[in-house]
Amino acid sequence: MFAGAIVAVVLTLLYRRGERRVDAQALRYSNLEFLQSTLQTHPWFARLMQAGWIVALCAVVIGLAGPHLKLPVPVADGNVFICIDTSGSMASTDVVPTRAAAAAAAARAFVEEAPTGVKIGLIAFSGNAELIAPLGANKETTLAAIEQIPAPNGATAIGDALRLAASQFPPTGHRVVVLITDGVNNTGVDPQEMADYFGAHHVPIYTIGIGTPNGDVIGGEASTIDESALQSYAQASGGAYARVENATQLRDALARLGRETTIERRPVAAGLGFVVAGAALLVLTMLSGLYLGRFP
């Protein structure tokens, strides 16, 4: 940057020197006072052209020096936590091959379809919630994390998963929870409270129901799907509920999330902008000079 500034100064001095040389070839006139009174001249016009030329030159040189400026830039700030149920009921086979496999496939599909720049984290929960992958924009990492989801076992602590997600979310930005579960909460924090909490903070929960209304019998217990609870969570937080087989709404929500941005001051490589602006001004000044300076 410093070297660029020096180059700009040197070029400006050379320009001034060249200008003096041109002055030596100027049209000689006997009495400038008379000429000036006659023409009602506007010397500022010529000065403006000169200033434009120098500014353009400086911009190009500074641009070539590769400066970085802290500028307000739009940043994709979508954050998604996918909370996957790994309770024992997810071993049901009413969804082929199992609810757990369907949930993993749904999670995989959402990660793959998520727009670039959206940060995705993964939480698996059964009797308690476990952070499988923190928020990150690298899809490969998240997809690999989906393979690490534990096998179905234990109770269902939806509220705990939501609380863990709440603690992992950044304090600002656009945040979404994708809850993939069969919906029967039987331990931990009340999910409804967490849904209300998210609703108050404008964090929608998109709930994906896994299972069939008739369900299955796991370990002698009927394993159904509590759709009304899932709808309630979604409604309380401003999200939506869908069965896994027709979760297009969730895809739309994810696509929208990808378009959400916030303005942040970040160091931006401004070299190209300087060069382009300077070159445009140079061309404009040169064309104006050619147009105005032509001899009739």
Add this chain to the structure above:
Amino acid sequence: MARLTLRDALLRGKRRPRRFGAGSPTTYRGDGYEFVELRAYVPGDDVRRIDWAATARAGELQTRVVLEDVALTLAVAVDDSPSMQVGRSRTLLDAAHDAADAWFAAAGSGDRLMRIGSNYAGPPHAPVAAPFEVGAALATARAALRRGTALLVIGDWYDLDTRHEDLLANLGAWCDCTALIARDPWYEGLPVGGIVRFAGAEGGTLRTYVGKRERAAFFAAVREREAALAARFAAAGWRCGILNEADGAASLRAAFGVP
């Protein structure tokens, strides 16, 4: 008919009767009356100029026609300041020197020549401090020149201002004054357009935009200035002409109406 010369034109001037001179006494050596012809008396002729011997021979009244033989004093002041050193094909100063040479070339054998200015070789001169300043030159001319001297001043007259009006009128009454106004080299219009750099002949530069409107304003202003100067000289009793860069001598002859 003999071709009228610059000298004839000067003699025809208001203070120089060409023919039938009243015989006013002059103090210059060589002045007098040169016989031209005898012709029949015309009522109104001065009876003192009746040639009685010729009348006796001819049997009718004869008038003796004489030409007043006058020694002229020709003085010239040329503005040689840098503002005259501009021009298109040659400088206005070159043209001014041509006009001054033609002025002196008009002198007869008994006439006397004088320059008003600085650093002149040749004819005696009344010194004026360089650079040329029109007020100083006119004041010097008024102090150094005899009454009736034919004075030619050539310049661009940019520094002639209202303070000089009295001096101009006084000199106009004292001498037979002629002013040649150097015509602006761009009298026919500025040949440039757009953003133009002008260099002042006396220093300084001016970068400005010259468009159609500016060219028209300049065209009108140059003519207006020339006309205003001519009017001022006429009011002060001066003869006035335009010095063209191309031919100084012709410019001088034109000022006197001499072909």
